[in-house]
Amino acid sequence: MNSPTLKDLQLQLIDFANARNWGQFHSPKNLTMALSVxxxxxxxxxxxxxxxxxxxxxxxxxxxxxxxxADVLLYLLQICNQLNIDxxxxxxxxxxxxAVKYPAA
Incomplete structure (x- = not known):
């Protein structure tokens, strides 16, 4: 069996949050604050x-x-979901x- 991709994980997060009606709390602002915690x-x-x-x-x-x-990754992916960031x-x-800003030697 293949390992789940980040996209799979993002979809699981959407389903998880929807099943609990948490979308109302998942603004980028709130998710960013939770991420920092x-x-x-x-x-x-x-x-x-x-x-x-x-x-x-x-x-x-x-x-x-x-x-x-895992918590950090999950909150980061939720922010990506909210802002349609890949x-x-x-x-x-x-x-x-x-690479441009910090060229190797």
Missing amino acids: EVAELMEHFQWMTEEHSRTVHGDKLDAVKEEV PIEAAQQKLVKN
């Missing part, structure tokens, strides 16, 4: 760690980090722009 929760797992320790997270801590990464296309365009 989830990013802060992700950052919290690394607070006070050394650089090296942050590279070797495992076990229950890694599971908690994975959940926060996240892959946007990322590719940004990589091209960054």
Whole structure:
């Protein structure tokens, strides 16, 4: 079985939100605020760690980090849904722009 694509995940999110009548709360403003909270929760797992320790997270801590990464991704995709942004296309365009701005040596 193929892994779901980002588009599949976006469609699942739409269905999930519609089944719960959450669309009324999913303005880009609200979703962006929720995204910032989830990013802060992700950052919290690394607070006070050394650089090296942050590279070797495992076990229950890694599971908690994975959940926060998922929350960040899901909110980001919901913002994309609301604004009709293709996240892959946007990322590719940004990589091209960054390559010009920050050329390799």
